[in-house]
Structures are given as C-alpha cells and as structure tokens.
Amino acid sequence: MSDDYILEFDNVTKTFPGVKALSDVSFKVRRGEIHGLCGENGAGKSTLMKILSGVYPFGTYEGRVIYDGKELKLESSAIHQAAEEGIAIVYQELTLVPAMTVGENIFLGREPTVRGAITWDNLYSTTQTILDRYRLDVHPQDVVKDLGVGKMQMTEIAKALSEDARVLILDEPTSALSEAEIDKLMEILRTLKANGVTCIYITHKMNEFFRITDTVTVMRDGKIVTTQPTKDLTPEKLVSYMVGREMKERFPKGNRKPGEVIFEVKDLHADWDDREVLKGVSLTLRKGEILGIAGLMGSGRTELVMTIFGEFAKITQGTLTLNGREIKIKNSHSAMEHGISLVPEDRKRHGLVLMQTILKNVSLPNLDRFSGFLRIDQNAEIVESLRIAKELAIKAPSLHVAAETLSGGNQQKVVIAKWLLSGPRVLIMDDPTRGVDVGAKFEIYKLMNELAEQGIAIIMISSELEEVLGMSDRVMVMCQGRTNGIMNVADATQEKIMQLATGIA
Ligand SMILES: Nc1ncnc2c1ncn2[C@@H]1O[C@H](COP(=O)(O)OP(=O)(O)OP(=O)(O)O)[C@@H](O)[C@H]1O
Numbered sequence: 001m002s003d004d005y006i007l008e009f010d011n012v013t014k015t016f017p018g019v020k021a022l023s024d025v026s027f028k029v030r031r032g033e034i035h036g037l038c039g040e041n042g043a044g045k046s047t048l049m050k051i052l053s054g055v056y057p058f059g060t061y062e063g064r065v066i067y068d069g070k071e072l073k074l075e076s077s078a079i080h081q082a083a084e085e086g087i088a089i090v091y092q093e094l095t096l097v098p099a100m101t102v103g104e105n106i107f108l109g110r111e112p113t114v115r116g117a118i119t120w121d122n123l124y125s126t127t128q129t130i131l132d133r134y135r136l137d138v139h140p141q142d143v144v145k146d147l148g149v150g151k152m153q154m155t156e157i158a159k160a161l162s163e164d165a166r167v168l169i170l171d172e173p174t175s176a177l178s179e180a181e182i183d184k185l186m187e188i189l190r191t192l193k194a195n196g197v198t199c200i201y202i203t204h205k206m207n208e209f210f211r212i213t214d215t216v217t218v219m220r221d222g223k224i225v226t227t228q229p230t231k232d233l234t235p236e237k238l239v240s241y242m243v244g245r246e247m248k249e250r251f252p253k254g255n256r257k258p259g260e261v262i263f264e265v266k267d268l269h270a271d272w273d274d275r276e277v278l279k280g281v282s283l284t285l286r287k288g289e290i291l292g293i294a295g296l297m298g299s300g301r302t303e304l305v306m307t308i309f310g311e312f313a314k315i316t317q318g319t320l321t322l323n324g325r326e327i328k329i330k331n332s333h334s335a336m337e338h339g340i341s342l343v344p345e346d347r348k349r350h351g352l353v354l355m356q357t358i359l360k361n362v363s364l365p366n367l368d369r370f371s372g373f374l375r376i377d378q379n380a381e382i383v384e385s386l387r388i389a390k391e392l393a394i395k396a397p398s399l400h401v402a403a404e405t406l407s408g409g410n411q412q413k414v415v416i417a418k419w420l421l422s423g424p425r426v427l428i429m430d431d432p433t434r435g436v437d438v439g440a441k442f443e444i445y446k447l448m449n450e451l452a453e454q455g456i457a458i459i460m461i462s463s464e465l466e467e468v469l470g471m472s473d474r475v476m477v478m479c480q481g482r483t484n485g486i487m488n489v490a491d492a493t494q495e496k497i498m499q500l501a502t503g504i505a
C-alpha cells in the first residue's frame with residue numbers, strides 16, 4: 001500500500017476537568033484502509049473520534065488534525081460540517097430519535113423539500129434505496145422504538161452512509177448486532193473499501209480486528225502505544241499492548257461448588273402486546289452456580305429475564321419458585337424484595353441516570369439498605385460504593401462526576417456495581433460484558449466467581465459463545481421463546497449450542 005495518508009493526528013491533546021483524555025496523540029491513517037482502533041475502556045478512543053466529527057470542535061483541543069492535506073478546523077456552530085467534509089460517524093451510543101420513523105431519522109435536519117414543504121414520498125423512496133443498497137431488513141416507515149437494538153444499530157449505520165462519506169468512523173458498531181448482522185456489516189465495509197472509503201473501526205471484540213482491519217492502532221490511558229499492520233499482530237500481542245501486560249487466560253478459574261436448587265422456572269408462557277413471546281421456558285438454578293443462557297438475537301433471552309424481573313411481558317402460564325415456594329413478581333421492586341436483581345442489557349434505558357453522579361447511580365436502587373430513619377447514611381453509602389468502584393476499576397476522577405462523562409465501558413461497570421450493591425441472592429446479568437474491555441471483563445468474571453462462591457446464584461445471558469463456555473456451570477439454550485436444551489458445560493461445545501440455538505437440533 002502506498003504512503004498516501006488521508007488523516008494525520010499530530011500531538012492531539014484533550015483535557016476534561018480532572019481528566020487528560022488524550023495526551024500527545026500522533027498517528028496516521030492511510031487512504032482507503034480499514035484502520036482498527038483498540039484500547040481499554042476510557043483509553044480515549046471515542047474522544048478522539050469526537051474531535052474528528054466536530055463534537056469537540058477546533059479550539060477545544062491542542063495539536064493538529066490533518067485531513068486530506070489540510071488542517072481540519074471544525075466550527076462549534078456547524079453541526080453538519082464534518083459530514084459535508086465527508087466524515088461520517090456512527091456513535092457508540094445510539095442517537096436515533098425513538099419516536100420517529102427510520103426515514104425521518106435518516107434525513108433528520110436535511111429533509112428533502114419543495115417550496116419549504118417536506119416531500120415525504122421522496123424521503124421514503126430515497127430511504128428505501130439506501131436500505132436496499134445495503135440490503136438492510138428494515139422498513140422506511142418503521143418507528144425506531146419498535147426495532148430491536150440490532151436493527152437500530154443498522155439504521156444508524158445506514159444514516160451515516162446516506163451522505164457520501166470519504167471517512168467512515170464506526171465506534172463499537174457490533175456490540176448490539178447478531179452474528180448474521182455482523183457478517184452483513186463486514187460485507188458492507190468490504191464494498192466501501194473497494195470504493196475507496198477509509199474506515200476507522202473501534203471494537204472490543206479482538207477477532208474483528210483480524211477479520212476486517214489492515215492496520216491497528218492501540219491506545220492506553222490517552223496515549224498511543226503502537227500502530228502496526230494487522231498481519232504482524234496476534235490476538236495475544238494485541239491484548240498485551242492493550243492492557244500493558246501479558247494475559248495468559250481469559251477466564252479466571254473459580255472454585256464454585258453449586259448447591260441445592262434455589263430458583264426454578266416451570267413452563268413459563270408470557271404475552272407482550274397480545275403476542276406470545278415466551279412459549280415454554282423451564283430452568284432450575286442452584287445456589288452458587290452460574291447458569292449461562294445462549295441463543296440468537298430475538299430468541300427470547302432478554303424477554304425471559306425482564307419478565308422474571310416483573311418488568312416486561314404478562315405471564316399467562318407457568319410458575320416461578322424461590323426456595324421451594326411459589327412467588328409472584330409484580331415489578332422490579334417486588335423482585336428485589338425477593339432478592340432477585342437484574343443487570344439490564346440496555347444500560348441507557350434501564351440502567352443509568354446519565355445526569356446523576358456515579359455515587360447516586362450506584363446507590364439509587366439501594367436506598368432501603370442505606371437509609372436510617374428519615375436520613376440516608378451518606379457514609380455507609382460512600383464506603384460501600386467506593387469499595388465496589390475500586391473492585392471493578394471504574395475509571396473516573398471521583399464518584400461525584402456525572403455518569404454521562406464516563407466512557408461507554410465504564411458506564412457498564414457502574415450499572416453492574418449498582419446491582420452488586422443490592423446484595424442479591426439471585427443475580428441475573430444480561431450480556432454483562434458487552435462493550436467492556438478484556439482486562440475489565442476479567443475483573444467482572446472474577447467478581448462473578450466470588451459472588452457464586454458466596455452462594456449467590458447467577459444467570460448470565462451472553463452472546464459470546466466463548467464466554468458462555470468459559471464461565472458457566474450449565475448452559476441453557478433458547479430458541480424462539482422456548483428452552484431448547486440445557487446441559488452441563490462439560491458436555492457443551494460451540495457447535496452443539498449453535499445447533500440448539502438455530503433450531504437444527
Ligand atoms: N464529557 C466528558 N467529561 C469528562 N470526562 C470525559 C468526558 N468524555 C470522556 N471523558 C473521560 O475521558 C476518558 C476517555 O474516554 P473515552 O470515552 O474516549 O474512552 P473510550 O476509549 O472510548 O472507552 P470505551 O471503550 O469504554 O468506550 C475517560 O476517562 C472518560 O471518563
């Protein structure tokens with residue numbers, strides 16, 4: 001490949017109150033390549049990309065960004081300027097307006113008009129063309145909030161691609177995608193590359209760097225560690241650059257000794273909007289055990305745990321039994337009274353109050369535990385929260401900063417901390433390590449082991465088969481709203497799980 005660079009970062013430094021998010025970042029991106037950006041939670045990846053897209057305009061950082069031979073100077077008032085320059089970004093957190101349709105979202109702020117009136121036919125037919133071009137299975141008039149997270153993510157990508165981009169930035173695009181959707185995205189990226197589009201690709205899934213990138217840049221603590229051709233790297237090397245040490249194993253060995261059955265679900269059926277979403281789920285859960293739940297997107301895993309937690313579908317048949325007694329759960333509050341906690345999948349919607357401080361977020365569901373008569377015991381609250389924040393290595397200047405200032409992965413850790421603090425007997429975790437870097441994943445796994453060793457029963461939904469196999473005692477596979485198999489991890493293989501998940505077996 002030639003030494004033709006479309007982007008050059010030259011000593012870029014960005015500071016937030018109390019945090020140096022980027023310090024003297026210098027590296028180059030070749031024209032037409034797929035350039036991976038890798039680094040732990042809080043390393044500065046998203047911040048750097050936000051400089052490129054104009055969220056942090058010229059003058060709010062030091063150093064220079066050279067784009068196609070000229071210094072990039074995005075102005076604070078011009079939100080479409082980066083797009084006009086040909087720089088498109090898909091942010092880590094979804095930015096679609098939930099109440100609007102796919103078409104309205106794609107054309108938000110630049111709707112086609114004739115004499116000042118929006119030409120809806122034109123808007124929707126153009127949307128259809130874009131969706132067709134990338135063979136995306138969504139309808140232009142679908143309302144975004146009715147789409148699953150995977151389809152929302154694909155809509156975000158379509159939106160970014162709807163203006164002719166020369167540089168496309170994808171910040172963890174696959175964290176909410178199914179295997180099939182990921183394959184589709186990889187295909188789209190190859191097509192774009194063939195058409196000369198440069199792509200910057202951020203992910204925590206190590207295998208994706210090897211699948212799609214030409215070059216990888218690794219960041220740690222706001223600094224560049226290295227930039228190398230992907231072919232010179234191995235997954236082990238990449239991880240060690242990222243965490244700054246060798247990581248011999250990905251899953252810590254625990255000393256779990258599952259005991260008697262504490263929780264049981266028997267033939268659960270449930271309706272949501274007059275549609276049967278659960279069609280016969282049965283499982284048992286032992287004290288001190290980790291039960292992994294595998295299944296494809298849409299297999300009903302999240303629906304199951306949200307329903308158990310009393311926050312989703314209406315149970316029409318079947319029972320929940322805790323400690324040998326049948327229980328009814330009306331809502332999350334009553335679930336928690338029974339000692340059942342849920343680390344939800346969608347941290348933005350169900351997990352975090354972004355404007356609140358870390359401390360408030362962690363202690364919010366736990367007020368009963370800390371409140372004395374008419375006053376909250378601030379000290380106990382702080383001591384406990386600090387302990388958990390430290391265990392999870394949440395990267396923040398203090399517990400008093402707003403959750404929205406944290407990096408994506410660190411927000412996820414806050415959600416986990418909040419539910420750990422509630423002292424559950426049954427802990428349900430819905431994709432707990434999504435968007436979390438390899439080092440922090442290891443910390444979360446260690447914590448899960450410790451909790452299980454203390455006798456807490458854990459249900460863990462996971463989309464990563466390696467994680468299911470690496471962390472579970474038993475694995476349940478769901479397919480189309482049903483339990484389609486449950487086995488000891490010793491008897492489970494990736495093939496067997498996939499066969500059960502796709503309904504072949
Ligand atoms: N608006 C903000 N105010 C204060 N601090 C911020 C803000 N945005 C980011 N930071 C801090 O800057 C650092 C870099 O964050 P950034 O979001 O760039 O990390 P990241 O590499 O994208 O991590 P992740 O993999 O978790 O998404 C973090 O310490 C973060 O807390």
Ligand SMILES: [Mg+2]
Pocket residue numbers: 045046047092171407408409
């Ligand atoms: Mg990020």
